[in-house]
Amino acid sequence: MINLVSVCLDDMDSQWKIEEKETLTDMLILVIHGKAIYVLNGETIELNKGDLLFISQGVRRAGMNAPEGLHQKYSVHFFAERKEQFPFDVSCSFRKVQTRHLDYMKMRFASLQQHWFGRNPHDGLICSGIALELLGYFSRELVEERFASVKLRLMQEVQDYIRTHYREPIRIEDLSHHIDRAPNYITQTFKAVTGMTPITYLHQVRVYAACDLILNSKMTIGQVSEYLGYSDQAHFNRVFKKIMGYPPSFIQSKIRGL
Template sequence: MLHVIEVRQDNGMDWYEEQDGIGAPSGADAEARPAAAAGSGGVTPARAAAMAGNAAAGTDSGTTAGAASLAGIVAVHGAGSVTPSRAAADGTAFGAEARSRDCWYLSLVTYGKCVYWIEQEKVVMEKGDLLLIPGSTYFYGKSVPTLFHSKTVVKFIVSADGAARLPLLGLTGALKWKLGRYEQALERVQALHREWSERQPYADVMAEAMLMELLTICNRERDRGVVSDHKHRYVEHMKKYVQEHYREKVTKDDLGAYVRLSPNYAATLFREVTGQTISEYVHGVRIKTALHLLVDSRLTVAEISEFLGYGDVSYFHRVFKRLTGRNPSEWMAERPADI
């Protein structure tokens, strides 16, 4: 089983987060943090000082001797000298302080770039990348200076039986990869965020079910093996073509010609990376546009159907219902009165 703790969207250029909750640094320390972490094995001056303070106050889980030892190291050598191995050797159990939480962390980047430091390793995240960090793993991350980014983050706890059901939940280290099924994952994570934000009855149960579905999609993709970067590039080009021509009939011949591959190989590659056929992807793009037009325009259902390239409005109804679970007229009922 999974227990969702938090679902949020991060947007901006000044994001900072740390797993163990010591808090974001400020001023010069905020700028020095990445360099200090890389040089000191992940324990920065601010972090080490906080560790020493917590230990001395008895709020850490280390022993009294360990607290005194850590405080002594900081006093004699400076906070930057405290590494994970040094802290553990002195009985303070760096892991007990930094790994005291069992909260897992899933991050899907939807725009721009950001950077994480996970157990001394730098991980650069950009649009389409998913990061899964197991519970009890120390990390921190921040925005790339002057660069806007957005991402959705889910924090959750995994029970023993939950870990046994999906291999991804048995990870002992962080895992980052570029999703081939990005659109599918994005839809799930956006729905999960809406469910969590609206807090309808049984929202926690629904959120946990949605998270399990998202992780299952990710696990299936990982089971197929890592897709090479050049395959991703081909498919991104094909997606770009679809985005520009979705109102027309898009075929494997069109995409093959666009990326200079044989039609059959283009279609096979597209499905391998995205988990969808070309036709399924085109329908998805059309229906996303329909959702917008049904609420934010004055067009009728028939006009929207024609605009999107569906010659038969009844066929548009069937596709819309299959992909959204609702009829176009039901969605249109949410259109503001002043539209």
Template structure:
């Protein structure tokens, strides 16, 4: 479990200045869009989309805000609640900053944004909830890091499968289809997809559908049933349950927000 001191989302055009970070805690930086540069113990490190940066406590760090640069990032400052977390997670025993290019951006972004949501809402016990969610996030990152860099061929296969899903996510997608599109066995395709993205093929497809569902619920006049059918769900109740599990809201909640705006 972790104690969180601050969580913030930053976006927009950066100005010429330095943004120092506190050195008395760990800092986790996620670049969601664009690029930026951090100065870490006197050394410059440029970060791009889907890069993670873990800065250990005690390391002087500042974001170098170059004129004209655009980036969107999430920054979390935290410390382990006790020494057990540091002992169990080698990532936290590092003394040097870690820059890591994740190959499961969808999964990590979802977890990070949920932490941001809980931190911003500040409901009862929000700090405990955020600490638990951050623990889950750090464990997920640690597992990917422990497995090491993926082979370029594996990354290429994943990108091909993701593009196929992007083009066909409203229909049924099987491991047979994805195996065929990269020329490997269905079981190998499914195993590779999960090991790199952290999600099964089915879960990835559901999450891609829910991304479209959120947009349509907010920006169209379609009913939840209409959207359910559009996204390939024959059972509206299953669509509602899936939406609730992934988005943490019901479709009716977003429809209500739509009505409030009108």
């Protein structure tokens, strides 16, 4: 959980300047126009349109407009209750990445600012949710920047294929034929990009579908297992427990107890 302190939009401010001082909160910044210059712990950082920057609390920070002109950027100031929950290394003073999803990120930052200043009922909860989403996207961007765009696109095609055909007996050879790449390439690249093998991802998709079916249909666990392509219910139970941490019968018992 994070505690928001402020959400700001610096909008082509000719007077914008930050004298060097210690950053009092954690920060997440998105530049949407122009260029800004930061000096973080003595290191000069240029932020261009589409750059995301995370700054840890305690970093000595100065900032100014670039000589080329003014800029627009969003900045979110917050405290994290448990930094170890962040999916990226927060021990670094700062991290910068160029977003591949600028239009969407702009929309979410704008929505965050709107709710922050709206102060309507439940806006605080909405703001916390959006801020966590932005940190999640920032973390994913850090991972994705290590890979070429073509690899990311191909692995997205593999994921899309699995999500479409998850009830079928998918083999690596099927994925190989789908994107015209060797099986070894798919297995190695998919794991590098997603952190799991294609087969593990398939089981994950099936298990999440199983949760929905158990909660929202009258199917038995055996019927759910067969519907999702498992010929052996015992195998389905083992896969489900490995991913969720509890067996599918646990959900049924909770439903019956309501």
